[in-house]
Amino acid sequence: MRTPITRKLLLALIIIALLGAALWYWKKPAHKVAAAAPIPVRVVQVSRQDVPKYLTGIGTVQSLQSVTVRPQIDGILAKLAVKEGQWVKQGDLLASIDDRAIRASLDQARAQLGQSQAQLQVAGVNLKRYKDLSVDNGVSRQTLDQQQALVDQLKATIEGDQASIAAAQVQLSYTQIRSPVTGRVGIRSVDEGNFLRVTDTQGLFTVTQIDPIAVEFALPQQSLPTLQALVHGSEPAQVKAFVDGDSDNGTLLGTGHLSLIDNQVSATTGTIRAKAQFDNKGQTLWPGQLVNVSLQSELLRNALVVPPQVVQRGVDNHFVYRVKANSVESVAVKVVYQDSSLTVIDGVAAGDTLVSDGQSRLKPGSTVEVVKQPPPAVADTTVEPQP
Structure with missing residues (x-):
């Protein structure tokens, strides 16, 4: 059994130890905290x-005018005046159809006109004579009226003959097929010597305008107010067409201007179609080609x-x-x-x-x-x- 003196001694030793530990903690040298290394940036x-701000989309290159050349009369294709891929101007001769039957009809109509004119001349002389005789009652009123009717009939016949000549001339003009637009001739589907019919839907070939050319593209309907402002702006809005990428990594094919927007928004896609026109002297844009379109909508200064x-x-x-x-x-x-x-x-x-x-x-x-x-x-x- 411990005595009170032993307990007091033990308590004193504990207190001394705690005081010594506290004294050592406060007296020990302080360790420096390492400063954080700066972060490289x-x-x-x-x-x-x-x-410039841009609206972007995917567009399709379209010709402003593309015409399928078809015959307007039946006949044998006598001559092709152009080759595939050839560039032609408006009014250039493209092909000829055998015109011998139409020329014969035209000559016949002209001959009929000459006959009717000769008959009219004789009837006119007789009418003048009958009028002179009718003054002294040398000819009956009925005879005079009949002669007047004959003159009027021959005049109508002449007008009909002239109409026949005009119709034959129109038919003859159809034998010379001329280009309605300036453009490039496509692949031919009919050779010389074939019989052509008006009901043929395939046509001989197409003539497609390449310069200038258009690009049609679609943008979200939220862009409609911006498009309307650009179309009615004082300066045409610039449009760029790229292939194999966008304005950052694509190849620039051409720079044009916004020409029109469609008259309605597509209910199925929620987009509105727009069209831009490009000068295409280098022929970098080709009908049917898919391109990426960038439309400059605003300039942030x-x-x-x-x-x-x-x-x-x-x-x-x-x-x-x-x-x-x-x-x-x-x-x-x-x-x-x-x-x-x-x-x-x-x-x-x-x-x-x-x-x-x-x-x-x-x-x-x-x-x-x-x-x-x-x-x-x-x-x-x-x-x-x-x-």
């Missing part, structure tokens, strides 16, 4: 520039521009990291316009330094170290000696 400067990777998506809004001295701060911004090459924002000032790479490790107040962009690769211009 790349930065860009906010710049101002004019930025003095816009604040940054690369797309600068802007970050937050829970409720967009933000950027702005560099201040050696640290960064988060700044909420509004995205005004964005495409694959740039972003127009609002909420910063021109000349601000923003982080363009390394945002994943950042938070407001983080210390950063700006890393310079790597130098661009220099192409090897060494010229190999010629053997």
Whole structure:
């Protein structure tokens, strides 16, 4: 059994040990906390520039005029005056149909006209004589009226003969098939010597206008107010056509202007069709070709521009990291316009330094170290000696 003296001694030793431990803790040298290493980032400067806004879609190249050449009379195809793929002008002779039967009919109609004119001349002389005799009652009134009727009949016959001649001339003109438009001849489907009929639906070939040319495309119905403003604008809206990509990585085929929009919105697709016209002297656009279309809808002047990777998506809004001295701060911004090459924002000032790479490790107040962009690769211009 422990005595009270032993308990007091044990308690005193515990107190002394606690005091010693506390004294050692407060007297020990303090360890320095290692400072966090700065986060390497790349930065860009906010710049101002004019930025065009575009509406994009997929379009089909269409000829302004494409005509299927068909015969207007039955007959044998006597001659083809053009070759496949040949360029022709409006009014050029394309083909000829055997016209011998029509020329014979025309000659017959002209001969009939001459006969009727001779008969009219004789009837007119007799009518004048009968009128002179009727003054002294030398001829009856009935005879005079009959002669007058004969003259009127022959005049009507002459008019009919003249109409027959005109009809034969029209038929004769159909034997010379001429181009109704300026364009390019397509693949021929009929050879010389074949008998052509008016009821043939296939036709001889097509003549398609290539320059100028049109592109038809569709845009969402939400774009209708913009399209209406562009069509009625003081200056034609610029339209660009690309192949194998868009305005960033595609091949530019041509630049034209918006010419019209359709008179109704498609109820099935919710889109509205529009058409643009292009000068096509280089023949880079071809009827039936599928192209990507960019329509300039607006020009943002003095816009604040940054690369797309600068802007970050937050829970409720967009933000950027702005560099201040050696640290960064988060700044909420509004995205005004964005495409694959740039972003127009609002909420910063021109000349601000923003982080363009390394945002994943950042938070407001983080210390950063700006890393310079790597130098661009220099192409090897060494010229190999010629053997």
